[in-house]
Amino acid sequence: MPGQCKRKNRQEAAQRRRDATPGHWEPLxxxxxxxxxxxxxxxxxxxxxxxxxQLRLDTFCGRLxxxxxxxxxxxxxxxxx
Structure with missing residues (x-):
């Protein structure tokens, strides 16, 4: 799929920056x-x-x-x- 490699590299770079900084995720x-x-x-x-x-967007899939x-x-x- 076009652009998938760029997106993956961008996400991995952002994760490495967050891992280098101690902290936690707080729900907004x-x-x-x-x-x-x-x-x-x-x-x-x-x-x-x-x-x-700095944002994490989660989707919790629903059921019946x-x-x-x-x-x-x-x-x-x-x-x-």
């Missing part, structure tokens, strides 16, 4: 509405709250009993003393 919000999820992520980028490598859930987490580096 969770929703079951995909449109609300996309809107909130777009606003986070526009407001400059976080960059693409549990609906699909979307969650956005932000990487919070540990405070240096």
């Amino acid at each position: 919000f969770s929703t079951q509405d995909q449109a609300e999820f996309r809107d909130r992520v777009r606003r986070l980028y526009e407001e400059g709250v976080a960059t693409a490598d 009993v549990h609906p699909t859930t979307y969650r956005v987490s932000i990487f919070v580096p540990e405070a240096r003393s």
Whole structure:
């Protein structure tokens, strides 16, 4: 698939940067509405709250009993003393 190698390299580089910085992922919000999820992520980028490598976008696939859930987490580096 075209562009797959570039995307994979970009994701691996972002992961290496996060691994070099100690910290943890903190959930920002969770929703079951995909449109609300996309809107909130777009606003986070526009407001400059976080960059693409600071956000983790999770989609928990739904089944009959549990609906699909979307969650956005932000990487919070540990405070240096």
